[in-house]
Amino acid sequence: VYLDxxxxxxxxxxxxxxxxxxxxxxxxxxxxxxxxxxxxxxILKPGGAIRLVTPNLDAFINMLNHPQSEQSQxxxxxxxxxxxxxFPSNPVLAFNSIFYEHGHKFxxxxxxMAELLTRAGFVDIRxxxxxxxxxxxxxxxxxxxxxIGEEINQIESLAMEATKQ
Numbered sequence: 001v002y003l004d005x006x007x008x009x010x011x012x013x014x015x016x017x018x019x020x021x022x023x024x025x026x027x028x029x030x031x032x033x034x035x036x037x038x039x040x041x042x043i044l045k046p047g048g049a050i051r052l053v054t055p056n057l058d059a060f061i062n063m064l065n066h067p068q069s070e071q072s073q074x075x076x077x078x079x080x081x082x083x084x085x086x087f088p089s090n091p092v093l094a095f096n097s098i099f100y101e102h103g104h105k106f107x108x109x110x111x112x113m114a115e116l117l118t119r120a121g122f123v124d125i126r127x128x129x130x131x132x133x134x135x136x137x138x139x140x141x142x143x144x145x146x147x148i149g150e151e152i153n154q155i156e157s158l159a160m161e162a163t164k165q
Contacts, residue, residue, distance in 0.1 A: 022053040037120035044164040056158035057109040122162035
């Protein structure tokens, strides 16, 4: 099923147990993200959960602030290996790529995503490691790591879940 996330979903209210979106919301502008989350809340059954995985702004800020850390160095080298820049490996290049490459429009951190989820009506908002969840049906469903590598995915991704009351 293909949906326009900027519009009302042609789906009945309270009809889904779970919603999963991985490395998708960063491709939307903020008003569209809000519309998407409101629609997700509408179509979830009471007690249903949403799982969102997206680049984590705080991970990139940390990389800029601590470029010599092992984690930062792994990500910076990985980024350099995927880009034809003649510049030496640099955290500024990796930081900018998360904003200006890949069609990204809005990168957020944990506190901002929690605020968006709360505004959409969600409760019990929690952050998890990539691939982990309190719900068996949401464990291990993240697949972005199969594209960029699991270690890099763990470094760059923010995974959050919330519940419809």
